[in-house]
Structures are given as structure tokens and as C-alpha cells.
Amino acid sequence: MALVTSTLTNGILRVVLCNARKRNPLSSEALNQLECAFRTASDKSCRAVVITAEGPVFSAGHDLRELKSLDPQKQYELFARCGSLMNSLRHLEVPVLAAVEGLAAAAGCQLVAACDMAVAGPEARFSLPGASVGLFCSAPSVPVVRCVGQKAAAFMLYTGTNIDAIQALRFGLISHRAESNEALGALVEDIVQDIARKPKDVISLGKRFLQREAKVQEVRSYEDAARVMADNLQLKNGKEGLESFVEKRHPHWQ
Amino acid sequence: MALVTSTLTNGILRVVLCNARKRNPLSSEALNQLECAFRTASDKSCRAVVITAEGPVFSAGHDLRELKSLDPQKQYELFARCGSLMNSLRHLEVPVLAAVEGLAAAAGCQLVAACDMAVAGPEARFSLPGASVGLFCSAPSVPVVRCVGQKAAAFMLYTGTNIDAIQALRFGLISHRAESNEALGALVEDIVQDIARKPKDVISLGKRFLQREAKVQEVRSYEDAARVMADNLQLKNGKEGLESFVEKRHPHWQ
Amino acid sequence: MALVTSTLTNGILRVVLCNARKRNPLSSEALNQLECAFRTASDKSCRAVVITAEGPVFSAGHDLRELKSLDPQKQYELFARCGSLMNSLRHLEVPVLAAVEGLAAAAGCQLVAACDMAVAGPEARFSLPGASVGLFCSAPSVPVVRCVGQKAAAFMLYTGTNIDAIQALRFGLISHRAESNEALGALVEDIVQDIARKPKDVISLGKRFLQREAKVQEVRSYEDAARVMADNLQLKNGKEGLESFVEKRHPHWQ
Incomplete structure (x- = not known):
């Protein structure tokens, strides 16, 4: 089943989280499909990667049902693999841009922070709510605190509150907030075309x-x-x- | 004489600087009382610490009259103890929140920056004016520069200018600015209750x-x-x- | 030919990029003159350095015609000397303030980021467009990423887009944006006088x-x-x- 689609057209690798019904969880299988999708970034013709998502939730983070079903060693391996995937984005040859329209929570928020660039629409929300279900968002904090600083990161991690795109912009989690999702789409095209024009x-x-x-x-x-x-x-x-x-x-x- | 009061109620340790008449200086005795107050944070029932202050000045920083009365070795010991106290906040088991209504200056601003989280009301002001009295705010700069970055920290340190809550929010010294002190109180309650609901x-x-x-x-x-x-x-x-x-x-x- | 003028009056060393016709490039000769100007900062009477520029471009960065004319070793030496000059600003005895009215691009933007403080007028623009001419703004990124964080720096470096003073303030490249160039001048005077009043x-x-x-x-x-x-x-x-x-x-x- 396709949890992630990816198409490389005119030099732009578009990776779409497409399991909207389940809130685009970063399950083992979704991580597999993302790894596979990102491999296409090494294609000679690829100039930039854009990550978007279908539905009102960009990604809800880990699949807690799956986590519960695993033994401790397998849980560890899943976390390690997720961290490696996030970290690998920094080592792709081309810039990676997250364009967020909905809620990016926990490891979903981590994915946004781990991208080179991030922009968002007016309805985007970001949160690190893991402690509410007894699992502190330690790994998501790794790239998030490096984007937003300690005061904002502590607020997000200890309270689990959703922040909106205006706050995310102020905190430094995104570099631009578009006034509408249409404007967000246009901004994304501007960014990738700006990149594609350069060697x-x-x-x-x-x-x-x-x-x-x-x-x-x-x-x-x-x-x-x-x-x-x-x-x-x-x-x-x-x-x-x-x-x-x-x-x-x-x-x-x- | 009580320079600091602290009460642990419903899991929230509320520490109040209550020497408003003297602008809540961080004198040796105030540091003693703060150390003592923070010890209660290790109580099993404690879930969060909130630091507030009575009067128009959150804290004016060190007591310069006291500093002047000390010999160099005692001055050094006072600075070292103040630094240890600030650093110890990061090692308390529970999150520490500063809620600022008035002026937080010099070591008073350091105290805000050293907390895990900081929020402020509309009349809050922050400054690092030590150089005006011949004593550069070196120690206050330690946590402040890590919150606000070098451009904002340099401006505060070299000019001594008060910045308001809007600027403090933009610079990253606080994560939220409330529109009134009532709203600030409500925000603080939301934050500590959000924490208290988690394990x-x-x-x-x-x-x-x-x-x-x-x-x-x-x-x-x-x-x-x-x-x-x-x-x-x-x-x-x-x-x-x-x-x-x-x-x-x-x-x-x- | 004077590419840079500098005057030390009432304790303030005012360094002005004055090759407006050529967009104030940081050519070898301009670097020479800047080095020479900054030496005056060690004068006993000097209390602060203010860097401004004549014309609509604060500085366009390196002189690409000159770069093209140099052999690889000389190119390397020019880059190394430029980096040393930028880094040396942090080691002057007195604070250095950039006041930007126009476009600061590439190494021009680096110069702003390398100053201790930076403020700008309403028409100021900042960009790191080097990749558009095949030369990534690696050196400019060194101080810029330390001011603005990774998301904003990546946007500027990969797209080459001009950002305005409102964005530069949000990102942390400047600490203040004045509403007019007159207000910028007044702000600069306030800052340097605040410094000059201190020991x-x-x-x-x-x-x-x-x-x-x-x-x-x-x-x-x-x-x-x-x-x-x-x-x-x-x-x-x-x-x-x-x-x-x-x-x-x-x-x-x-």
C-alpha cells in the first residue's frame, strides 16, 4: 500500500505523505517508503526535494499502535532508524524543503525541522506532545531545539501545546508563512525554481x-x-x- | 526577613521575590533564600516551579551596596554562588518557568534567561545595564546570549537599553507575551496544568x-x-x- | 582613490564605503582600505566603530571582475584575507555597528553579520546570491548562519532571494529596523552615545x-x-x- 508517493519531474522530487486517513504516521513501513523515495534524490537530474502531505495532518509522528506491538529491542531499532532517516536529509546532495499545510506533531514536527528549509500555510500547526502519552519527544527535540532555541523548545516539549504558523515563524521553525495554501504552493515553486536555475x-x-x-x-x-x-x-x-x-x-x- | 516566599500547593512550587521596596535585589541573603526555596522542588509532589515577583521590578540584579562592602575574594564567591544557583535551575527535576511583569535587570534578567521557560506581561522590561556602573554583565550574558543570539545580546550589553516584551519575544528571551497581567496569570496556569497532567x-x-x-x-x-x-x-x-x-x-x- | 573614508570624531570611528558608483565592492583595494581604517579603532580615544555606505548598495560583495583576473592561489589569498578582516572585527577593543540603508549582498551581507551589532533602515535588503554566478556564499554563511539560524540561512543561500529589513529583524540578522533613514541615523547616535557614556x-x-x-x-x-x-x-x-x-x-x- 502506498503510504508515500514520489515523482521526479523537471528536476524536482516531490515526496507526498499520502496516508491521510491514518494521519500520515511515520510507521516502519512509511519510513521504508520514505527511505526509498529519498534515494531518488541522488538521480543526476534531481535538483531539490519537496515534502508535502495529503489531508489535514502533515504527520502525526510515530504509529503508537505499532510501537506498542514491538519488543524493546525492536522499539530501539525503529527509533534509531527514524533518527538516521532524519539525519540523512542533511546529507542528500540537493536541498530539501518541507511545505506544511496541516498539523506536524512529534516525529512529524521533527521531519519538518530536519529539512534544510521549511515553509507553511496559514492553517499549519506544530507540536511536540509526546509526554501526554508518556513518551517524551526526545528525538524530535534534536532538530527542533536547534531551530527554535531553548525557550520555545521547552514550552513545546513540556506543555505539548500546538503552535501556529505565526509562532513557528517567530520561533524559527519555518522561514516563511504563506497567507493561503495557494500562496504556499506558489512560494514552493519559486523556491525550487530559484534552486534549479543555479548550477x-x-x-x-x-x-x-x-x-x-x-x-x-x-x-x-x-x-x-x-x-x-x-x-x-x-x-x-x-x-x-x-x-x-x-x-x-x-x-x-x- | 523574608526576601523570597515559596509555597508548594497542588504540585506547583511558587517562588515569589517579595522585597519589592528594594527592587528585589539578588543579595547574598536573597540567594540563600532562593536556594532554600528551590530545594523544595525535589519534593515528590512537586511538578513545576513558577518564579514571579512583587512590585514593579522583577529583580534589579545584584545588590551593589553589598558588593561594594565585600573584599575581592568574597565578591568572587558571591558571583560564583549566583552562577551556580542559575545553573542549578537546569538540573532541577521539574520545569522552571519565569513569569515577568516588571523590569528584570542584570542578574535579574539572567534569572529569567536561566529558567527553562519564560513568559511576560505587557509592562515587562529587560536590560543588561551593568557597564553603566562599571560592571559589565558578563555572567548575565551567559544564558541571555544563548536565548537571544549575538546581535541582540550585543545591543543589550553595550548600550544597556531596556527592551520591552515585544522585543524580548522577537529576540527569543521569552516564548510568549500576554496582553495583560491577568492574561499572564492565566497563561502561567495553563502551562503548569499542562505539565501537571503529564507523568x-x-x-x-x-x-x-x-x-x-x-x-x-x-x-x-x-x-x-x-x-x-x-x-x-x-x-x-x-x-x-x-x-x-x-x-x-x-x-x-x- | 578613496574607496573607504574614515573619521574619528568625538570617540566614534565612522567608516564609510564610498565607492557607490561601483556598488561598494569588497575588492582587494577596498579590503586594504578597510583594514587601514579599522586600525584607527585602536586609538585611545576611540569608543565605537560605525560602518555605513554611500548610495543604494551597502556593498555588493566581492569584485567578480577582479576575482576572475586572479590565479587560483591569489583567489584563495583574497578569500582568506577577507575572512581574516571579518573575523578581526570581533577582536577590536570597541564595539562595531553596521548601519544599513541599501542592499548588502554576499560578502557585503557577511560584513553586516560579522559586526557586533547591526541595524537597518526601511529600504535595506540582504542577500546571499553567490550560487547564481556559480560561487556559493560559503564564507558569507559563516557569520550569517550564526545570526539567523539554519532555516533562514538555507533559504537565503539556496534561493539567493533578497530579504527585507522586516525579515532580517525576524531572522536575527539585525537587532533593530528604523522606520526611515533619518530615524536610523538617530538610532545609531543613541547607540554610540550609550556606549561612549560607559567606561x-x-x-x-x-x-x-x-x-x-x-x-x-x-x-x-x-x-x-x-x-x-x-x-x-x-x-x-x-x-x-x-x-x-x-x-x-x-x-x-x-
């Missing part, structure tokens, strides 16, 4: 740099950056970029 | 995880989180949570 | 502490802070501050 190897080089620099101090990052930028200019696309700029013509990317 | 051991486990993860990189935190979540499900309250969810009944927490 | 050695001590604490964990910073504050009180200005406060008179700073 792929340069975007990938940049994404790798951002991952490295998240792990080191500023002065180390500056040293790394000078080398990365000099190497960037030795790429064919780096040379073509400067040449086309100086010659006042459109660049021809490889 | 205590699960909240404590979560708080410990958040402290650990503030010290490590994202990928390490993910690994830690999988183990923490699997262990969480082995708690009696973890099992009861999943069972009650599947059986569609209210959980009975231990 | 210089205390501000410098604070700036050094902030640099150190950016590199360590919170608990280590608290330990460091107690020592720094105790030492601060042994400065003549530390003693004068407490004495003047207790004696209810204006302090006389050295």
Missing part, C-alpha cells in the same frame, strides 16, 4: 559546507570557507559563472 | 535529555535520543501511555 | 568575554564569568562605578 554542483558543494560548519567554531569555519570558495572557482561552473558575469551574458551551466 | 518521570527524563543534548552535536544527540526513547517506553508510565492510547481511555499515571 | 576598559573586557564564551559550553562560561566579574570590580572604573552608585553621584570614568 547543481555549486549547490551541493554549499550544502556540504553548511553541514561541516555546523560542527565547528566560527574561526575554523572561516579558514575552511576560504579553501572551499577557492576550490569552487576551479569548478567549470565556477569559471563559467565569472565569465558570463563579466561578459554580461546568461551562464550556460554544465 | 512526572517522563518530564524529568526529558529535561535531563535536553541538558545533555545542549552539549553535543546533532548527530550524537540523535544516537542518544534513540536509546532514551526506547528506555522511556520501558517505564511504567511509558507502557501505560501506549496502552491507554490504544485502548482509547485516559491514562492512569503513577 | 572603555569595561566595554572592552565585556567584548573579550563574549568572544571567549562563544566557544565554550554554558557551565564553563559561568565559571569564567565569576572570575571576570570579580576582576572587573578591581578595575579603577569598577570601583568608581560602585562608589558613585552608593554615593548617588555621577561616576567619573578614567
Whole structure:
């Protein structure tokens, strides 16, 4: 049964959580299908990944019925696999964008936070309510606290309250809030087309740099950056970029 | 003389700075009384700590008259003790919430930043004005810069300007701004009741995880989180949570 | 040819990018002149540095024509020197403020993020568009991601979109947005006068502490802070501050 659909068209890999009836849970099978979908991101033609969901719930997080049915070792393996999947998004060659129209809860909220970029419509909601069912949202907190800071993360984790898109924007969980779902769709297209117009190897080089620099101090990052930028200019696309700029013509990317 | 009152009622430890006439300074004696008050947070029945203050000043920070009267070694000991007290809030078993109606200055602002959560009323103000009296707010900057980021922290530290609750919300020093002090009171009750409805051991486990993860990189935190979540499900309250969810009944927490 | 002017008047070092016709590029020669200008910040009388720019573009970043003309080793050296210059702002003895009226792009945006403080007028714009010309804004991302967080930085870096001052304020790239350029000028004067009223050695001590604490964990910073504050009180200005406060008179700073 398809819990996730994915299509790669015009360079954009669109991954859709499509188990709306069950609130798009991140069950073992859904994680399987997501892993499989994200593998397509390594296709030569792929330029960006967009994750959306059908129905009023983007994702309700783990499937608690499934969790209950597993023995402790299998529960651990499921959590570890979910964490690996989230972390793997940072290592895809292309940028990953979450576009949220509904409720992203627990591991669903984690998925949004784990994407490179996140935008939302007016009805989007975000929550980390695990403690209400006796399971603290420890893993979801990993990327969320790095987006929203400690005060907002603590509020979400200890109270389980839904926050709306205005708060999510203020806290830094999303970078943009669209006024309608139509406007959200247009914003997503703008973002992916902006990316697609740029040379792929340069975007990938940049994404790798951002991952490295998240792990080191500023002065180390500056040293790394000078080398990365000099190497960037030795790429064919780096040379073509400067040449086309100086010659006042459109660049021809490889 | 009572500089701080504290009452533990219905699981909520309410700590009130009550030396309004002197602007609630964090004198040695006030630190003593705060330490003493926070010890009650380890009471089995305690579920959350709320810190408020009487009068128009939440806390003006250190008592400069007292500081002046101390020899250098005693000054150092006072600063070290104040830092330890602030840091100890992160290690209480239960969440700590600051609810600010007035001015929180210098070490008073540090106290707000050092709490897990912070909310404020419309008249709240925050400042780090120490340099104006020749004593840079170095220690207050420790938790403040981690909440508000470097641009906002530098502005507060170098200029000493009061910021209002709208700015404090934008900067991330507080997570919510209430439109009136009545609304602030209602918000505080909502937050503590939300916490009190959840199982205590699960909240404590979560708080410990958040402290650990503030010290490590994202990928390490993910690994830690999988183990923490699997262990969480082995708690009696973890099992009861999943069972009650599947059986569609209210959980009975231990 | 003057690409940068600088004047030290009444303790304020005003550095102005004045190559408006060419959009204030950070060419080798401009970096030379900036380095030279910033040296004046070590003048005994200097209390703060303000960086502004003439014309509608604060700075367009590197001079791509110059970059194209250099061999790879010279390109690397230019990037390394630019990074060193940016990083050196954190080590000046006095606070550095960027006041932005126009577009700060690429290394121009980096310059804003590398300052201790940044404020902007209503027409200010910020962007990291390097990938559009095949050169990812790796070095600009170093201070920008530390100001705005990963979601906003990723949006800026992958799409190259201009953000306005309202977004820059929300993201944390600036701490204040003025409603007009006149109001921006007044805000800048307020900030520098607030700094100039405080004792210089205390501000410098604070700036050094902030640099150190950016590199360590919170608990280590608290330990460091107690020592720094105790030492601060042994400065003549530390003693004068407490004495003047207790004696209810204006302090006389050295």
C-alpha cells in the first residue's frame, strides 16, 4: 500500500505523505517508503526535494499502535532508524524543503525541522506532545531545539501545546508563512525554481559546507570557507559563472 | 526577613521575590533564600516551579551596596554562588518557568534567561545595564546570549537599553507575551496544568535529555535520543501511555 | 582613490564605503582600505566603530571582475584575507555597528553579520546570491548562519532571494529596523552615545568575554564569568562605578 508517493519531474522530487486517513504516521513501513523515495534524490537530474502531505495532518509522528506491538529491542531499532532517516536529509546532495499545510506533531514536527528549509500555510500547526502519552519527544527535540532555541523548545516539549504558523515563524521553525495554501504552493515553486536555475554542483558543494560548519567554531569555519570558495572557482561552473558575469551574458551551466 | 516566599500547593512550587521596596535585589541573603526555596522542588509532589515577583521590578540584579562592602575574594564567591544557583535551575527535576511583569535587570534578567521557560506581561522590561556602573554583565550574558543570539545580546550589553516584551519575544528571551497581567496569570496556569497532567518521570527524563543534548552535536544527540526513547517506553508510565492510547481511555499515571 | 573614508570624531570611528558608483565592492583595494581604517579603532580615544555606505548598495560583495583576473592561489589569498578582516572585527577593543540603508549582498551581507551589532533602515535588503554566478556564499554563511539560524540561512543561500529589513529583524540578522533613514541615523547616535557614556576598559573586557564564551559550553562560561566579574570590580572604573552608585553621584570614568 502506498503510504508515500514520489515523482521526479523537471528536476524536482516531490515526496507526498499520502496516508491521510491514518494521519500520515511515520510507521516502519512509511519510513521504508520514505527511505526509498529519498534515494531518488541522488538521480543526476534531481535538483531539490519537496515534502508535502495529503489531508489535514502533515504527520502525526510515530504509529503508537505499532510501537506498542514491538519488543524493546525492536522499539530501539525503529527509533534509531527514524533518527538516521532524519539525519540523512542533511546529507542528500540537493536541498530539501518541507511545505506544511496541516498539523506536524512529534516525529512529524521533527521531519519538518530536519529539512534544510521549511515553509507553511496559514492553517499549519506544530507540536511536540509526546509526554501526554508518556513518551517524551526526545528525538524530535534534536532538530527542533536547534531551530527554535531553548525557550520555545521547552514550552513545546513540556506543555505539548500546538503552535501556529505565526509562532513557528517567530520561533524559527519555518522561514516563511504563506497567507493561503495557494500562496504556499506558489512560494514552493519559486523556491525550487530559484534552486534549479543555479548550477547543481555549486549547490551541493554549499550544502556540504553548511553541514561541516555546523560542527565547528566560527574561526575554523572561516579558514575552511576560504579553501572551499577557492576550490569552487576551479569548478567549470565556477569559471563559467565569472565569465558570463563579466561578459554580461546568461551562464550556460554544465 | 523574608526576601523570597515559596509555597508548594497542588504540585506547583511558587517562588515569589517579595522585597519589592528594594527592587528585589539578588543579595547574598536573597540567594540563600532562593536556594532554600528551590530545594523544595525535589519534593515528590512537586511538578513545576513558577518564579514571579512583587512590585514593579522583577529583580534589579545584584545588590551593589553589598558588593561594594565585600573584599575581592568574597565578591568572587558571591558571583560564583549566583552562577551556580542559575545553573542549578537546569538540573532541577521539574520545569522552571519565569513569569515577568516588571523590569528584570542584570542578574535579574539572567534569572529569567536561566529558567527553562519564560513568559511576560505587557509592562515587562529587560536590560543588561551593568557597564553603566562599571560592571559589565558578563555572567548575565551567559544564558541571555544563548536565548537571544549575538546581535541582540550585543545591543543589550553595550548600550544597556531596556527592551520591552515585544522585543524580548522577537529576540527569543521569552516564548510568549500576554496582553495583560491577568492574561499572564492565566497563561502561567495553563502551562503548569499542562505539565501537571503529564507523568512526572517522563518530564524529568526529558529535561535531563535536553541538558545533555545542549552539549553535543546533532548527530550524537540523535544516537542518544534513540536509546532514551526506547528506555522511556520501558517505564511504567511509558507502557501505560501506549496502552491507554490504544485502548482509547485516559491514562492512569503513577 | 578613496574607496573607504574614515573619521574619528568625538570617540566614534565612522567608516564609510564610498565607492557607490561601483556598488561598494569588497575588492582587494577596498579590503586594504578597510583594514587601514579599522586600525584607527585602536586609538585611545576611540569608543565605537560605525560602518555605513554611500548610495543604494551597502556593498555588493566581492569584485567578480577582479576575482576572475586572479590565479587560483591569489583567489584563495583574497578569500582568506577577507575572512581574516571579518573575523578581526570581533577582536577590536570597541564595539562595531553596521548601519544599513541599501542592499548588502554576499560578502557585503557577511560584513553586516560579522559586526557586533547591526541595524537597518526601511529600504535595506540582504542577500546571499553567490550560487547564481556559480560561487556559493560559503564564507558569507559563516557569520550569517550564526545570526539567523539554519532555516533562514538555507533559504537565503539556496534561493539567493533578497530579504527585507522586516525579515532580517525576524531572522536575527539585525537587532533593530528604523522606520526611515533619518530615524536610523538617530538610532545609531543613541547607540554610540550609550556606549561612549560607559567606561572603555569595561566595554572592552565585556567584548573579550563574549568572544571567549562563544566557544565554550554554558557551565564553563559561568565559571569564567565569576572570575571576570570579580576582576572587573578591581578595575579603577569598577570601583568608581560602585562608589558613585552608593554615593548617588555621577561616576567619573578614567
